[in-house]
Amino acid sequence: MSWPEVMFKEKAHIFLRIMNKRWSVAPLEAAAIEKILLRFDFPRARILDLMCGNGRLAVYLAEKGYEVVGVDFSELFIEDAKKRARLMGVSDKTEFLVVDIRNLYESLKDYAPFDVVLNFWTSIGYYGEEVDFKMFKDARKLTNEGGIFIIADTISKESLLMNFNPSTYSEFDDLIILHNAHFDPVESIIDDLWRFYEKRGPNLFFLDSIRVRVRVYSLSEIKSLLEKAGWKVIAAYDSIFTLEPAKKFSEINIVAKAVTESIKDEVYFF
Numbered sequence: 001m002s003w004p005e006v007m008f009k010e011k012a013h014i015f016l017r018i019m020n021k022r023w024s025v026a027p028l029e030a031a032a033i034e035k036i037l038l039r040f041d042f043p044r045a046r047i048l049d050l051m052c053g054n055g056r057l058a059v060y061l062a063e064k065g066y067e068v069v070g071v072d073f074s075e076l077f078i079e080d081a082k083k084r085a086r087l088m089g090v091s092d093k094t095e096f097l098v099v100d101i102r103n104l105y106e107s108l109k110d111y112a113p114f115d116v117v118l119n120f121w122t123s124i125g126y127y128g129e130e131v132d133f134k135m136f137k138d139a140r141k142l143t144n145e146g147g148i149f150i151i152a153d154t155i156s157k158e159s160l161l162m163n164f165n166p167s168t169y170s171e172f173d174d175l176i177i178l179h180n181a182h183f184d185p186v187e188s189i190i191d192d193l194w195r196f197y198e199k200r201g202p203n204l205f206f207l208d209s210i211r212v213r214v215r216v217y218s219l220s221e222i223k224s225l226l227e228k229a230g231w232k233v234i235a236a237y238d239s240i241f242t243l244e245p246a247k248k249f250s251e252i253n254i255v256a257k258a259v260t261e262s263i264k265d266e267v268y269f270f
Contacts, residue, residue, distance in 0.1 A: 055081025
């Protein structure tokens with residue numbers, strides 16, 4: 001069993017606790033996404049949210065009037081997303097589907113076309129470059145010409161290596177994650193052992209561990225993959241919140257346009 005299946009299916013209840021914490025910043029993220037959509041003339045759009053988790057972006061974008069289809073291969077995440085959409089009164093503007101990203105086009109061809117595709121929070125690199133390239137190609141086939149693909153809040157090789165520390169920790173309320181990571185510069189893969197602990201008073205109790213292996217891309221590598229798949233990168237930002245141009249150590253925050261071969265040379269940066 002691959003590590004994404006372990007993390008997001010077999011042990012999805014643990015990662016759900018992490019995603020629930022992300023809901024606190026979801027309204028700000030949705031507002032930042034809308035600002036980008038308006039900048040590129042999408043005041044209303046049909047949006048595909050890839051690896052949507054439990055729906056934090058989809059729900060808040062639906063509140064703003066967008067129609068959103070969210071997909072994830074975790075049944076637990078999708079069920080939670082549907083529940084949250086009902087609670088927030090946006091079930092009529094959202095649809096959540098259990099979809100394996102490796103079969104994206106085959107699963108969603110009857111739901112196409114879309115105007116906008118989203119991929120947030122380092123949701124690429126899980127299965128390697130070949131699968132990512134197929135996902136980009138499938139997303140292009142599902143998108144109207146002139147539509148856009150936003151990949152954001154995604155670790156880049158530059159941002160990872162700027163202050164790389166093999167031993168770190170993350171804290172999500174009473175959930176503590178200890179990381180023990182190694183970066184392979186030849187394969188550009190980060191191999192990270194996640195060890196989960198729960199705080200109970202002054203003590204930590206071990207819950208589980210999962211080894212994560214993610215292909216990490218530079219901005220130029222992502223640009224190259226996207227352009228081979230029928231997209232043209234038209235903007236790169238340091239942050240979706242500031243929309244300042246990308247810097248040398250920025251994470252991946254890019255906008256790509258769905259184009260045909262004949263107009264791939266068109267590019268403009270904001």
